Structure formats: C-alpha cells, structure tokens
Amino acid sequence: MSYKEHYSVLNKEVIEILCGNTETDDELTFADMTFGAGGHTFALARARENCTVHSVDQDPDALNNGRKEISESNLEGRVILRDMNFQEFPKFISQNEAGLKFDGIIADLGVSSHHFDQGDRGFSFRFDAPLDMRMDSDNDSIETAAHIVNTYSGEELANIFFRYGEEKFSKRIARKILEQRETAPIETTKQLEQIIKDCYPTKLQFGKINPATKCFQALRIKVNKELEVLENLIPALLPMLKIGGKLAIITFHSLEDRIVKNLFKDAMRSEELFELYxxxxxxPSHGELEENPRSRSAKLRVIEKVNQKKSKNKYAQFSKIGENR
Ligand SMILES: C[S@@+](CC[C@H](N)C(=O)[O-])C[C@H]1O[C@@H](n2cnc3c(N)ncnc32)[C@H](O)[C@@H]1O
Incomplete structure (x- = not known):
C-alpha cells in the first residue's frame, strides 16, 4: 500500500510556525522526528529553498517509501532520512554533526494511517493478522503484542490496559486472556478483539466505538514504548534548538499531551530560556476535520528557545487559532 494517501495533520500551522519568521538568507536547519509519509518534511523543505531537513523514522515501510520519494523529488541533499528511533537522534547528531543546532523541530507522534490501513502489521482489528504492532518491524529484540498478551501476568496486562488505554474493564479482560491462554495462545487481532468484546456488557458491544479500541491502543503504546521514548526525547532536543528555534509536538491522546505539557513546563524553569508559543x-480547523476526521484528537504544542522573555501577547494570533476551533 502506498503512503500517498496520507494526510499530514496540522501541516499549514506547523509550517507557518516553524518557518514563519525565518525570512533570512542564512542556511536553515530543521528536523522531523517522525517522517512517516514525509508530509511535514517535504513541506518544510519546499517552504524554504535555503534549508536542510534531517528526518528520522523507525518504520521500514516509511523509510523505503521515503527514500524513493526523496530520490524522485529534487530535494536530495536537502532532505536527509535516517533509520532510527527518534530517541537516538540527539546522541547521533552530537556524535556525527557536533554543534549542529536547529531552527525548528517537529514530532508528529504515534503511528500513521498507513499502520492502521496495512492489515498485516497487526495494529487494527479491522483486519485479521498476527498480533505484532511493532513500528520497527525488522527489530526482533522488541516484544510483539502477541508476546505480551501470551506471557505477561494478569496484573501486568490489566495495568497496561488501564494505564495506556484507560480501559474500565481492564481486569476482566486480563482474566479472560489468561483463561483463553490455557487452551491455546492468542495469536491474531480478531481473536483478541473477540475476547475483549466478550468482556463488555451486551449493550456496549455494538456501539459506535469498537470495545477493542482502548486495549489495542494500550498494547501499541506498550510495544513501542511510546511514552518512555517521548519522555527521553523532549529534554534531549531542547538544547539542540538555536535561539528563536522552535520545537513543535503533535499528540493524539491525553497521556502524550500531558507529558509534553509537563516537560515544556519543566523547560521554562531550566537555565536556558524558553517560552511557550x-x-x-x-x-485542527473545522475544514481539516472535515477533510481528515482522523485528525480529531490532534493537539499541537510549541516551545521556543529565546534569549530574553517576550511580551505575553506576542503570539496571541496563534492562541486564537487554537481557541477558536
Ligand atoms: C503520525 S506519523 C507521521 C506522519 C508525518 N508527519 C507526515 O506528515 O507524513 C508517525 C511516524 O513516526 C514514526 N515514529 C513514531 N514513533 C517513532 C520513534 N520513536 N522513532 C522513530 N520514528 C517513529 C512512525 O513509524 C510513523 O511513520
């Protein structure tokens, strides 16, 4: 399946914020921690001819597709795509391009539409597939969702479903998984979906939201250590910003958003000066939501490195964008 159908969430806003006041002939340097289909990367590269974008992704499909797109575009040399978990990026730059600082960095977290629509990756209960859910699907050292479901204790499973999915039937579901495991391992998305459904009261089994949604999200977060890598990433990226450089993070659920909010708050108390944008x-605007309903839970937070605190109202225009939607 091609990545072409991918819709880049809050693309206009990200480009406006990261490139908005960078009218300069100086060479600009951006980074994209989540290349995906390259939407934000290519938009940044096209917004300013005098810029280079350092992008990373850990997903083999995203990387293969991205390398092809880069070679077919006229952006080779200005878009550099690397295969790594984004938590390794700060160390990679300090070891290989020491001193490199960034005018803007974007991280558009989580999995892409591609992951949900590519049935064999095991992210979605819409398709029957092995329970995998690794973004870095070539990496055998990562525990798959099947491994977790079939080997973790009931208490551990219940905690995962409750903590990462806010699933209110977490204990019941964990007990049912353990019961099922005694007969045969749970190997596929459809098997797990059915087990979860059976734990829901009948009147909730056929609602608008599939009962398996929360547990699937929880397992995906656990498999890819999504919260841990985010907690490592933000403090390591902040020192890599130039003065005036901005870090923009798009989150899709409250667990991630809380981490971003709190780490940005911590940054405001650090020795270097930062301001919330x-x-x-x-x-997303109403227009974007109509075009791409999957963006409905997206939230963009931005922090800027400054050399002195600015007046409180300087960015009122952007607060308005956020508040009026
Ligand atoms: C929501 S998509 C990004 C879409 C992209 N902004 C675009 O416009 O096309 C997230 C991408 O980030 C990648 N990703 C998520 N977490 C990552 C991590 N810790 N390290 C590297 N890549 C990651 C996923 O593989 C996926 O391709």
Whole structure:
C-alpha cells in the first residue's frame, strides 16, 4: 500500500510556525522526528529553498517509501532520512554533526494511517493478522503484542490496559486472556478483539466505538514504548534548538499531551530560556476535520528557545487559532 494517501495533520500551522519568521538568507536547519509519509518534511523543505531537513523514522515501510520519494523529488541533499528511533537522534547528531543546532523541530507522534490501513502489521482489528504492532518491524529484540498478551501476568496486562488505554474493564479482560491462554495462545487481532468484546456488557458491544479500541491502543503504546521514548526525547532536543528555534509536538491522546505539557513546563524553569508559543494547544480547523476526521484528537504544542522573555501577547494570533476551533 502506498503512503500517498496520507494526510499530514496540522501541516499549514506547523509550517507557518516553524518557518514563519525565518525570512533570512542564512542556511536553515530543521528536523522531523517522525517522517512517516514525509508530509511535514517535504513541506518544510519546499517552504524554504535555503534549508536542510534531517528526518528520522523507525518504520521500514516509511523509510523505503521515503527514500524513493526523496530520490524522485529534487530535494536530495536537502532532505536527509535516517533509520532510527527518534530517541537516538540527539546522541547521533552530537556524535556525527557536533554543534549542529536547529531552527525548528517537529514530532508528529504515534503511528500513521498507513499502520492502521496495512492489515498485516497487526495494529487494527479491522483486519485479521498476527498480533505484532511493532513500528520497527525488522527489530526482533522488541516484544510483539502477541508476546505480551501470551506471557505477561494478569496484573501486568490489566495495568497496561488501564494505564495506556484507560480501559474500565481492564481486569476482566486480563482474566479472560489468561483463561483463553490455557487452551491455546492468542495469536491474531480478531481473536483478541473477540475476547475483549466478550468482556463488555451486551449493550456496549455494538456501539459506535469498537470495545477493542482502548486495549489495542494500550498494547501499541506498550510495544513501542511510546511514552518512555517521548519522555527521553523532549529534554534531549531542547538544547539542540538555536535561539528563536522552535520545537513543535503533535499528540493524539491525553497521556502524550500531558507529558509534553509537563516537560515544556519543566523547560521554562531550566537555565536556558524558553517560552511557550501558545498557551492552549492548537487543534485542527473545522475544514481539516472535515477533510481528515482522523485528525480529531490532534493537539499541537510549541516551545521556543529565546534569549530574553517576550511580551505575553506576542503570539496571541496563534492562541486564537487554537481557541477558536
Ligand atoms: C503520525 S506519523 C507521521 C506522519 C508525518 N508527519 C507526515 O506528515 O507524513 C508517525 C511516524 O513516526 C514514526 N515514529 C513514531 N514513533 C517513532 C520513534 N520513536 N522513532 C522513530 N520514528 C517513529 C512512525 O513509524 C510513523 O511513520
């Protein structure tokens, strides 16, 4: 399946914020921690001819597709795509391009539409597939969802479903998984979906939201250590910003958003000076939601490195974008 159908969330806002006040002949340097289909990367590279974008992704499909797209575009040399988990990026730069600082960095977290629509990756219960859910699907040292479901204790499973999925039937589901495991391992998405459904009261089994949604999200977060890598990433990226450089993070659920909010708050108390670009997160416009309903839970937070604190209202225009939606 091609990545071409991918819709880049809050693309216009990200480009406006990261490139907005960078009218300069100096060479600009951006980084994209989540290349995906390359939407934000290519938009940044095209927005400023005098820029280079350092992008990373850990997903083999994204990397293969991206390398092809880069070679077919006229952006080779200005878009550099690397295969790594984004938590390795700060160390990689300090070891290989010591001193490199960035005018803007974007991280558009989580999995892409491609992951949900590519049935064999095991992210979605819409398709029957092995329970895998690794973004870095070539990496055999990562525990798959099947491994977790079939080997973790009931208490551990219940904690995962509750903590990462806010699943209120977490204990019941964990007990049912253990019961099922005694007969045969749970290997596929459809098997797990059915087990979860059976734990829900009948009147909730056929609602608008599939009962398996929360547990699937929880397992995906656990498999890819999504919260841990985010917690490592933000403090390591902040020192890599130039003065005036901005770090923009798009999250898709409250667990991630809380981490970003708190780490940005911590940064405001650090020795280097930072300012929040917008107090309230920026969310997709009505137009974007109509075009891409999957962006409905997106929230964009931005922090800027400054050399002195600016007046509180300087970015009122962006607060308005966020607040009026
Ligand atoms: C939401 S998509 C990004 C879409 C992209 N912004 C675009 O416009 O096309 C997230 C991408 O980030 C990658 N990703 C998520 N977490 C990652 C991590 N810790 N390290 C590297 N890549 C990651 C996923 O593999 C996926 O391709």
């Amino acid at each position: 917008n107090k309230k997160p920026i969310v």
